[in-house]
């Protein structure tokens with residue numbers, strides 16, 4: 001992993017006496033391209049007057065970055081079929097790159113044949129997808145507990161033509177999105193009670209006297225979900241029981257266990273006392289409860305393994321400008337106290353409150369505001385359950401959704417095919433944490449919420465056919481080049497005589513285009529979740545330092561790097577033959593991270609009798625008549 005000695009001493013030499021200062025910064029996940037003005041932020045939540053500092057950022061300024069497994073210290077672009085949520089796309093690592101100062105997730109029409117499993121015949125067969133898109137995850141790389149996340153993004157496609165499903169979101173590190181095997185019985189639990197009713201459906205529960213894999217006894221764990229943005233485009237027009245029309249933004253918290261009896265009816269508003277109380281919306285009537293998504297039932301056999309997830313969700317009216325310009329999407333997440341009470345999550349778009357959930361609102365199910373280490377995700381999905389005609393129009397088979405095939409035209413939203421190619425352009429991602437706040441923690445496996453040993457012990461759940469391990473180690477250099485420019489220019493890397501990039505200490509990736517990133521602390525000995533985190537370098541001094549040495553801030557981090565530990569990944573038995581396949585089923589676990597029914601064009605006539613559930617990993621409408 002280390003660069004040739006001559007190369008690194010050259011850099012350290014350049015910096016001379018400054019190196020010692022870098023010892024004290026904790027800016028190790030901070031992109032040096034982040035401007036000084038953004039090294040701190042003011043919380044927008046009224047009740048919060050703490051000082052915040054930047055702990056992670058990616059400004060995507062360096063053009064030409066790619067995110068295939070092992071290419072980037074912050075992100076992994078997955079390269080596999082998406083089995084969740086009736087996905088119509090294949091995720092390819094070719095569909096995410098940086099250009100013109102943005103992360104560019106492109107969604108295109110392209111055929112992909114992949115190996116699928118038929119649950120009835122128990123045979124593998126070649127299945128085909130007609131859309132290719134991208135998903136980046138910081139899973140098991142960068143995670144945090146508590147803080148402020150801010151994305152700036154321009155949404156993909158046409159605001160009035162449905163079918164695309166761009167998302168900026170967060171998930172607990174115990175589940176890996178689209179790897180369905182990792183999410184069942186884990187997603188989206190945020191529950192630390194011993195309850196005979198849920199002890200079977202919650203894999204890591206508070207009844208267990210022994211939880212194995214380094215997990216604490218009598219401690220309920222899971223992978224809750226916070227959706228910062230999910231955008232629904234489509235034809236404008238009134239929707240039932242809300243004043244919001246398309247296009248809109250959904251913001252949600254998804255937790256289990258959910259309410260089981262007298263649940264709100266999809267498309268209607270909840271009856272008084274039948275849903276979570278005291279939810280906060282925009283004071284200017286710009287946001288509203290989302291009546292199109294209350295969660296899903298994950299049905300398993302025997303019945304004691306079935307469980308309910310709840311989605312507490314609000315919608316905000318979007319405008320055409322959200323699809324043509326950058327807008328700012330933010331969440332402020334305050335974890336609960338050690339006893340699981342309190343905390344909040346608040347969503348803001350362009351600085352205005354859209355939605356707020358307090359720990360007290362969750363009392364009715366005794367679930368908690370998340371305290372799990374969570375990672376970041378950015379993707380554009382395409383799903384027949386998101387913005388597509390529902391229910392299936394009369395006389396339509398709704399079996400195909402392919403552009404240009406006349407048989408499929410009745411099943412797809414009008415103008416859908418004009419959306420391709422689409423680009424979801426993300427200008428930056430920034431994460432802040434309150435200074436000296438012991439509840440705000442960095443790391444994917446903090447001591448009080450460890451995940452590392454569990455993931456190592458269940459590695460197969462987090463990987464798919466063709467993967468040797470869940471994540472490849474991140475390379476530094478080795479990409480082919482013909483000039484230094486190909487390796488990011490002289491201060492990032494050089495092109496060797498053999499035509500391969502050699503990176504400086506401060507860059508990473510095959511072409512040295514990514515900024516190195518790491519935790520300042522020894523990740524094998526992480527601080528207790530509710531104890532003092534680490535000594536902070538005052539942000540005022542950080543500003544001075546960054547002014548002084550500008551672009552060399554990153555270089556200085558080299559001194560810290562000596563002590564740092566890259567995340568470690570387990571090496572599972574090498575071969576691929578014994579990997580279990582994921583089935584073609586959908587909707588299970590993380591799969592169900594969104595509305596199983598989209599915002600329907602019309603509410604199904606019989607919807608009172610319809611529940612959406614997962615059977616053998618397949619999302620189905622179950623008629624209870």
Ligand SMILES: *[C@@H]1O[C@H](CO)[C@@H](O)[C@H](O)[C@H]1NC(C)=O
Pocket residue numbers: 099100102104106421423425
């Ligand atoms: C994003 O990628 C698409 C397809 O390559 C391209 O047309 C578009 O201009 C890119 N956007 C930016 C801002 O570079």
Ligand SMILES: *[C@@H]1O[C@H](CO)[C@@H](O)[C@H](O)[C@H]1NC(C)=O
Pocket residue numbers: 243285
């Ligand atoms: C604004 O909010 C109030 C109170 O919730 C509600 O009665 C009213 O109908 C809303 N206005 C619109 C235009 O929806």
Ligand SMILES: *[C@@H]1O[C@H](CO)[C@@H](O)[C@H](O)[C@H]1NC(C)=O
Pocket residue numbers: 051435436536
């Ligand atoms: C953080 O804690 C340190 C050590 O206790 C203290 O010196 C410093 O003033 C605190 N900073 C803030 C912003 O509260």
